[in-house]
Amino acid sequence: MKINQYLSLGRCIGMVVAFITMPASAATGQGISEKEYKLDSLETLVDSLMPKVDTQDAKELFRVYFATIDRAVKPKEWADRMKADVMSNMFDQYSTDDQGEIYRLYQENSLHAADSLRSRVKCHYDAMIKKYGHLFPGSPAPNLTFTDTDGKALSLQSFKGQLLLVDIWGTWCAPCIEEMPYLAKLQDEYAARKDVRIMSIACDKKAERWKAYLAKHPTSWHQYLVTDAGNKMLDEVYFCEGIPRFIIIGRDGNIISADALRPSEKSFSEYFRKIVNQ
Numbered sequence: 001m002k003i004n005q006y007l008s009l010g011r012c013i014g015m016v017v018a019f020i021t022m023p024a025s026a027a028t029g030q031g032i033s034e035k036e037y038k039l040d041s042l043e044t045l046v047d048s049l050m051p052k053v054d055t056q057d058a059k060e061l062f063r064v065y066f067a068t069i070d071r072a073v074k075p076k077e078w079a080d081r082m083k084a085d086v087m088s089n090m091f092d093q094y095s096t097d098d099q100g101e102i103y104r105l106y107q108e109n110s111l112h113a114a115d116s117l118r119s120r121v122k123c124h125y126d127a128m129i130k131k132y133g134h135l136f137p138g139s140p141a142p143n144l145t146f147t148d149t150d151g152k153a154l155s156l157q158s159f160k161g162q163l164l165l166v167d168i169w170g171t172w173c174a175p176c177i178e179e180m181p182y183l184a185k186l187q188d189e190y191a192a193r194k195d196v197r198i199m200s201i202a203c204d205k206k207a208e209r210w211k212a213y214l215a216k217h218p219t220s221w222h223q224y225l226v227t228d229a230g231n232k233m234l235d236e237v238y239f240c241e242g243i244p245r246f247i248i249i250g251r252d253g254n255i256i257s258a259d260a261l262r263p264s265e266k267s268f269s270e271y272f273r274k275i276v277n278q
Contacts, residue, residue, distance in 0.1 A: 039082065050064065059102060091103075137255055139255050145230040146225055160252075167198075179244050187219075188220070197222060248275060
């Protein structure tokens with residue numbers, strides 16, 4: 001598995017770093033011949049030289065990545081700068097997972113880098129923790145509010161003691177609707193489990209449209225409509241910039257995943273089953 005393949009798995013650690021495609025013939029194991037530092041070219045070079053790594057473990061993947069940088073990028077000052085730039089860019093991305101292990105690995109691999117580079121990476125890491133840390137696994141889930149079909153006010157805290165699979169969706173959203181058959185299967189599988197709740201929270205502005213949709217397309221799992229305050233929380237606290245969005249909350253009310261796999265994904269069933277049986 002190459003580094004660009006891992007970096008494309010934003011759901012896993014919530015990050016995206018773009019690599020510009022360059023023919024492998026343009027790179028060699030001796031480093032690059034350009035006379036000035038260009039991050040895009042260096043990223044492409046290093047990615048083309050990355051050995052195949054059969055793992056999705058972030059720490060191991062970045063260990064190999066850093067080693068490839070050290071081997072391919074000369075002079076050393078460029079290698080140090082590249083590591084700092086890649087880490088800083090990564091920590092600037094939206095993340096729902098603590099990337100502390102990767103940050104500590106960077107620290108170990110930059111002991112002799114300039115203090116200014118190490119300090120810059122630390123600032124970006126600290127900023128990421130400050131902005132997104134409340135969404136990391138183990139953090140108390142921000143208490144989203146919504147109503148049921150009868151207009152009763154509820155919140156995530158209303159179901160503390162149950163494992164929650166929360167589907168954020170909208171009646172106008174085609175990808176959201178495509179997930180419904182998979183949610184129905186999950187409801188069938190876990191209907192007898194009183195400690196598991198499959199629930200959808202719609203972002204529709206008009207309750208009438210939401211109710212009309214449900215009347216035409218009945219579902220077997222729990223349906224709710226987000227409140228105005230809840231909608232603001234989705235935007236400003238959960239950073240929900242697109243739907244469908246799936247959130248998994250533990251029986252203790254803490255986040256398991258603030259941006260989980262979609263039920264339609266092949267690995268979801270086993271992934272969720274392990275969580276249920278923990």
